[in-house]
Amino acid sequence: MEYPMNDPTVALLRDVFGAKRQLILRMVESDDSLEPFLIGPTFCASHRQLLISVFTTSTTVLQDALLASSTAWMDDMSMEPCDAYQKASSALSKLSALEVKNQDDATTCLTLGALIHTFALKLRVGDIYLICSEALGRIKPIYESEHYSDSPSFFMLTCMVAHEILECLVRCCRPMLRYKPSVDPTRVDRFVGLSGTLLPLLQDICELNAALSCVDRTGGAEVNAALLSVEQAVMDWFPPVPSGFTSLFTSMETTHMLCQARVTRMAALMIIHRLRHPFGRETGSALAMASTIMHELEITQQITGKQAKCVDLAILVACLEFEGNSRDSWIHKTERLLGYSMEYKARIQGIIKSFWAAKDRGQDLFWYDLSTVA
DSSP states (O other), X not given: OOOOTTOHHHHTTTTOOHHHHHHHHHHHHOXXXXXXXXXXXXXXXXXXXXHHHHHHHHHHHHHHHHHHHHHHHHTOSSSOXXXXXXXXXXXXXXXXXXXXXXXXXXXXXXXXXXXXXXXXXXXXXXXXXXXXXXXXXXXXXHHTSTTOOOOGGGTTHHHHHHHHHHXXXXXXXXXXXXXXXXXXXXXXXXXXXXXXXXXXXXXXXXXXXXXXXXXXXXXOHHHXXXXXXXXXXXXXXXXXXXXXXXXXXXXXXXXXXXXXXXXXXXXXXXHHHHHHSXXXXXXHHHHHHHHHHHHHHHHHHHHHSSOOSSOHHHHHHHHTTOOTTHHHHHHHHHHHHOOSOHHHHHHHHHHXXXXXXXXXXXXXXXXXXXXXXX
């Protein structure tokens, strides 16, 4: 595909030539390369425009990260794999050295982190937590300051926050920053759809998970009261649907977003249940919700022909509940239901299998014990 010289993306790549130039152009300009990460095609054009806008002001900082992620996801043979790793390493060094003094710097930092994170989803899945925490930690002073304004330039934030939440729940860690939903609660997010207002509640669960890991099995009265409060908030939560929702998005996108909201809410309730009761006990409601999550995801995929996005936490939570012969069937189905790369799928499946093995040894496991066996 040829690109006109006045194309805005081409203008950003004056110092990139040959195969590398074409690789980046294909990654940025192709809807097919963006859709694996976004709710659906409706978001591609605005996502591309925002990427280009950030690249315009931060080309030098972002170029290595963009090249690394493009190489990883375009399965391009014009670059040696070691070149992609070198570019990713260089980008990570830039992230670690980046000074964040204002909101523009924070936008660059967040975009840089998200691009490295995109590379990691394919080739370095074990580094996802490190990358998310590094980027979110660097923007935290600006993001949590009174000078922060709700801005479209933070378009990568929910992607990073959602993945950090999963990692924190697996590792029994506290989130790096407190996510603040948009001032417009009905704003539909390109990554988490209608579930943006659920993210702070999931972060509350991360905090309680870490707190409960440090007290005795009965938990402190204060922590248990907080757990009850968060549980009630999750039970009361309802996805804020904007006016004209079904006309603003395709039927596939609306189906995916509603599915994503339902299974994420159920997953949050299941984690709370397993903070109170060890796995293997009080199984009735937990198994019912686990089966509902997986069937909901299967039906959504059958109807739309595509995986629901950003539902890996729900799949992980559901699969931990399964017992006996059903496990093989469910773990096999995760191949179709999990997104991103084979490496990422293998990591989630590995966590599930390690937990099953520990549970089968008769260990009395609460959710916060996942970090010791996964």
